[in-house]
Amino acid sequence: MTDVKHMKWWGWGLEGVGFHFEDKPAFVPFVQKAVGLDVRTPPVPPLSFDELTVAPPRLSPAFEAELVSIVGEENAFTDDKTRVVHTYGKSIRDLLRIRRNEIARVPDIVVYPGDEHAVQQIVDAAVAAGAVLIPFGGGSNIAGSLEPLADEERTIVSLDLGRLDRVLDIDEGSGLARIQAGAQGPSIEEQLNARGWTMGHFPDSFTHSTVGGWVATRSSGMQSDKYGDIADIARGLRMVRPGTVVELRPLPSTSTGPSVREMIIGSEGRLGVITEVTVQVHRQPAVREVQAYFFPNWKAGLAAMHAISESDAAPSITRVSDARESGFSLSTRKESKGISGAAQNVLMSVLKRRGWDLEQMCLSFIGFEGSASHVAYEKKLVGAIVKKHGGLGVGKGPGALYDQKKFDTPYLRDFLLDRGAAADVSETAAPWSKLQAVYDDTVAAAQAAYAALGVHGWIMCHLSHSYNSGACLYFTFAFVHGDDPIAQYEVVKSSIQQAFMTHGGTLSHHHGVGVEHAPWMAQDISEGGVALMQGLFDAADPTSQFNPGKVLGPRQLTASDVAAIVADAPR
């Protein structure tokens, strides 16, 4: 039995870890007001595993024997539990389906190769057998990048990279670490930190995602302002393809034609199996601080983040929440942590006296890293910009709390789902000049979707990453669902995605495409762009055996298609 750990089959994270509201006094009234839900009502737990209907494996004995001979008996699984764990990622659509026993198709066998040679053997065997191959990292994807196509008639192999989990080497003279694709965030940082290095890549999924998955889906992390997105960080790659390994040596930059590196990044399994990534790493900074600021309103907060991006300062984190998300953050504060209740009340009364509308107030976190004097210098630059935009520094307390709890939000989603509310996230990136329109119309689109569904819904947002030319807006939405939650979710999700596209945003800044976002690809990269990409996929995989149907699929939506989905909303 392999010792690779997986998340709960029915939700996020580890068994026994969950969200609790009892120590958060503002949470109950907040949720009541936001989505009309009394979280004190007893939960309806997910069904038990035995209640799931799981089809038996479609697998020839010869092919199974071949795979077993490659990875060994102890690393090949055809049991229901292992196959179900490898069926979905962790989107709300995934969780809703699995909790409702809606599993159209599961992988037929799950294999855990122990080295790249075994990956090559599996790839070649699968291609020869006419099977479908789906690479699996941490299983945290929320775009449907992992699920088998419902009507797939071929044998499906889930290739779990969990045993390839080591930092193989650090080139300390260049700051380049060679890491196996299946290594998860905490393990990578632990191995690097032990030698004084950090990768500085911290996506929200950090605790349960892998470097191979980050590359395969074009991940971004909460310190990407400083360290870059994974597309910047991943300097070298190895990807197993039929009969060969594509080997891209780590290079700081190159001008050798269309970038094969940038074809593999974001390929979501459609071009082959990523086995190794050489990433840029950095010496751990002497000082690392996350400072909190309040802005009087969203517009001021956005303008300040833009001004910082144009300034001489280069913080590691630039984050500002809209008023709704700021209210949410304050509602999940523990009585004993961060700004204490009493101190918070004093601060609020001061702000009120200054004429702030506390309902409009926005919470911001800015991160600083470097030598002590550099951090001081950058804080001064940022402080002046914050002040110019009417903002106010409130110190390290809330930032430290944010830093500590930043990976916990997904547990809240399971908590809400147990109580009949569906919540998920959608994010985009757009030029600075378009952000306000993207924001306004996304919020309006979600509200219109809620109205069409006749539900009490919620949407909140933060700016999560800044670039010279624009930023990422990250939306979280929730509503108390009815009998057809997936159809309801699709109305809301489609409305949000379409608002991104209509106002100059991308369909996804860092969550990838999978099957959920694929219908917007033609709007995102144009029909001509889709044709180029399809040409690449067809040439690389003429028999469509590598994670078929992901990134590009048969369905392309237009704005009027989405309007029709909203008009048909199930009430």
Place this chain on the structure above:
Amino acid sequence: MTDVKHMKWWGWGLEGVGFHFEDKPAFVPFVQKAVGLDVRTPPVPPLSFDELTVAPPRLSPAFEAELVSIVGEENAFTDDKTRVVHTYGKSIRDLLRIRRNEIARVPDIVVYPGDEHAVQQIVDAAVAAGAVLIPFGGGSNIAGSLEPLADEERTIVSLDLGRLDRVLDIDEGSGLARIQAGAQGPSIEEQLNARGWTMGHFPDSFTHSTVGGWVATRSSGMQSDKYGDIADIARGLRMVRPGTVVELRPLPSTSTGPSVREMIIGSEGRLGVITEVTVQVHRQPAVREVQAYFFPNWKAGLAAMHAISESDAAPSITRVSDARESGFSLSTRKESKGISGAAQNVLMSVLKRRGWDLEQMCLSFIGFEGSASHVAYEKKLVGAIVKKHGGLGVGKGPGALYDQKKFDTPYLRDFLLDRGAAADVSETAAPWSKLQAVYDDTVAAAQAAYAALGVHGWIMCHLSHSYNSGACLYFTFAFVHGDDPIAQYEVVKSSIQQAFMTHGGTLSHHHGVGVEHAPWMAQDISEGGVALMQGLFDAADPTSQFNPGKVLGPRQLTASDVAAIVADAPR
């Protein structure tokens, strides 16, 4: 008659502009020592245009009439001069061939479309007619990206983008400028500067290259440390393909699958015709300074650049020349400029007293931009690092001179060529830990090539760009050639390229691939990477009508192939 300007058909830059040594007292003895050439010997000027043998156009009257009807009589040319100007770029191989009347194949017609619609019509007409299409920007390429294949039997259309030369729009709220592909460097900066902006992209070819060409060949500029390579700067693109325009909206970042943007960047005409680029622009900095430093030797200079890249400082330029290039720079100093002769002598005697070996001394330029206080802050950070590595600041004088003369070096090449010496450049990028080995072995490989050729050769180098994980090394080499200069050049060039590959460098950091570098692609991105890229090309252009033979070609060299080329060197 179109008013698009071109460089000399036989050399670099504008007619009437050239290199002069009379005001540079150290130049004559320097060249004598470096390559054994007395530059005072009278030049042998290039042959006259009338002496060239130019084949008549292979062009059906119907296709010619169709192209003329698209662009107008005044924008379609079949005369010899226009076609020859569009045959080659400006590599030494190009100049040697044209000066020796070696023109295997010229384009059959040159067209200057005035808008994207006309480009679409030309593309569609060329595809329908079975013709080959080669996009042409400023014509400065030195990798053979522009030349028609010698044995091309189809009609060849050179599509000159020179009339598409405008900055169409600046989104001042995002710092994004929409620029037509044929706009040249000086025109772009002039149009941007007029509104207070800069693109900050200054390749050596700046004065005679276009933004479309920069994108098509993955250009990098001398301030790319701060502003990024063109792959970072180009946020949005438009490329005309058969029957369609690929439209990539400007986005700060995105996670929508394999990057089509990064497939188009570096595509050198093989995927279609780039018509428009939306680039990141920046407010012109309040202060801009280039400071000069001396280091006691190359190793110290390299180590200092590495330390700066790891530090909290973020200069706009990090450049250090090896001892040979430093000597060259000092030899081209005008008596009246920079450090005066007397001041230089005083400085040198001080350094000697400190124990420096002046033969090993290396000259460095570091650029700073931002507010006055930010520039002061960064200079202090850099100054401390320089000092720690035994370096010495010598002020703004030499830097200002460098800044002013930086685009003039190519004129020197023509000057030398008139006098029987062949000179060109080769550049690579590699991780920091490999730079010294790349450097040592490239120099040794060039010397071995010179020995095999029995010539007195020269090679010098500077580090031109720093990244977190490595840097670009830029080599310039020269030798007095014999009767078969192209074969001699290939021995030297191949030796240098192979040294890059063997020691972990890329075949080209910013000069692109063309036909000259194509034989090293399999060593650079592996056979599997070549197959992926070839698949993309074949899918996008199944009849191979878009600049065929560039980036990937039929010939792939190994280290032993190159050794055989050296062994066969013509003496």
